[in-house]
Amino acid sequence: MKFRVINFFFKSTFKVMVFVLFVSCNTMDDSNIIHLKWNTSYEEDSLEKNKAGLTWALSFLGSDIAIDSTLTGVTDTLNVIRLDVSKVGFSKKAIGHLQSLNTAIQQSEEYKKKGNIDLGRYIALTIGSPNHYYKIAELPSRLSDFQSNYTFDTLTAYINNSSISKVDREIQYSIKNDRYQRAFISAEKDSTTGEIYEYETVEIMANGLSKFALYDVDGNLKTVGDENVTRAGKPGKCMWCHESAIQPLFRKQIDLKNHLSSRDFLDSLKRYDRELKVYQDTVWQDSFIKNRRLHTEMELAYITFMEPSVEQLANEWEISQEEVQKKLAHLKPHQHEEFDFLGKDLYHRKDVDSLAPFQVIEVPESVREASKNEDIIDYIK
Numbered sequence: 001m002k003f004r005v006i007n008f009f010f011k012s013t014f015k016v017m018v019f020v021l022f023v024s025c026n027t028m029d030d031s032n033i034i035h036l037k038w039n040t041s042y043e044e045d046s047l048e049k050n051k052a053g054l055t056w057a058l059s060f061l062g063s064d065i066a067i068d069s070t071l072t073g074v075t076d077t078l079n080v081i082r083l084d085v086s087k088v089g090f091s092k093k094a095i096g097h098l099q100s101l102n103t104a105i106q107q108s109e110e111y112k113k114k115g116n117i118d119l120g121r122y123i124a125l126t127i128g129s130p131n132h133y134y135k136i137a138e139l140p141s142r143l144s145d146f147q148s149n150y151t152f153d154t155l156t157a158y159i160n161n162s163s164i165s166k167v168d169r170e171i172q173y174s175i176k177n178d179r180y181q182r183a184f185i186s187a188e189k190d191s192t193t194g195e196i197y198e199y200e201t202v203e204i205m206a207n208g209l210s211k212f213a214l215y216d217v218d219g220n221l222k223t224v225g226d227e228n229v230t231r232a233g234k235p236g237k238c239m240w241c242h243e244s245a246i247q248p249l250f251r252k253q254i255d256l257k258n259h260l261s262s263r264d265f266l267d268s269l270k271r272y273d274r275e276l277k278v279y280q281d282t283v284w285q286d287s288f289i290k291n292r293r294l295h296t297e298m299e300l301a302y303i304t305f306m307e308p309s310v311e312q313l314a315n316e317w318e319i320s321q322e323e324v325q326k327k328l329a330h331l332k333p334h335q336h337e338e339f340d341f342l343g344k345d346l347y348h349r350k351d352v353d354s355l356a357p358f359q360v361i362e363v364p365e366s367v368r369e370a371s372k373n374e375d376i377i378d379y380i381k
Helices: 002-029 047-060 092-106 109-114 119-124 130-136 143-148 235-242 262-283 292-306 310-317 321-327 349-355
Strands: 033-037 074-077 080-084 157-159 168-173 183-189 196-204 210-216
Touching (some): 033 092, 047 074, 047 080, 047 292, 092 109, 119 292, 130 235, 143 196, 143 210, 168 262, 196 235, 210 235, 235 292, 310 321
Antiparallel strands (some): 074 080, 157 168, 168 183, 183 196, 196 210
């Protein structure tokens, strides 16, 4: 009898162990599922703030998570967020791209060892990586295809005193459609010759947020604006400035013949923004999105990752702060230029990833500006 009990116990325990192992392996192999860890970075940091940041990031990528309360793709346990990309309101095509990215992440030594990556790394690999962002958000690879999706007004606006562009801008804007999806195309032009250097586009999605793209003079997608032409940077920088609104003109312009007057254009932009906010208030259901100020939480989620503190790295690397400080002894810390409360012991991600106790999947050097390693950050096949 004792033998039977022990034998039964052993078999039962073995079955449980096999089941747990199967579930664990199955989770690791499921390309829909990615585990994102919130690593405390500063005193007022919280899981809820980081979930808000993720909600904004997913929405900027084209997810309908903010307008559909039935979606169940974001859950959390302790300080780890479980994201199921098939259940947060993405299109079938976008899900395929996200699955490809998730698979690449899951193959990293960090993910195999910990079963997760930092939330900020995921945002840097989506919002901050134009090669990935363009695919997930489904931006046309050609400007002509972008144009064909809308009917543009025949009258254009002209900006000759921009706060962003270093040259003149000629702006086309589309006629509103039924779901308030509107588009703008800015041609960056030489004020004397009229030569076009590049194009920047803004498109209002059905979820009420904007997506952004940069095209070269031949109409092909490009990852970053030419710094000699514009201060626009990468799409991730556009999000920081435009947030969830249509920006007005900030400077006085000189009106040109055969173009919409700057006053009329400003009035139009203000009207478009009011209409957009009415639309957003109508369709948005998620409280994280309704509080537009929480847009900053998306920026903080990637900023605290891209410019980590000793505390952040200790949590991320799962070692003591003393050990982190020893690893960073040869590096000079700095203070963030926008958010003083993040502290004075911040470091640059490009300098610390090589010091991690495991190999990580590489991210761009910057989310907002040009990165030397941009071309190799293309894990979506």
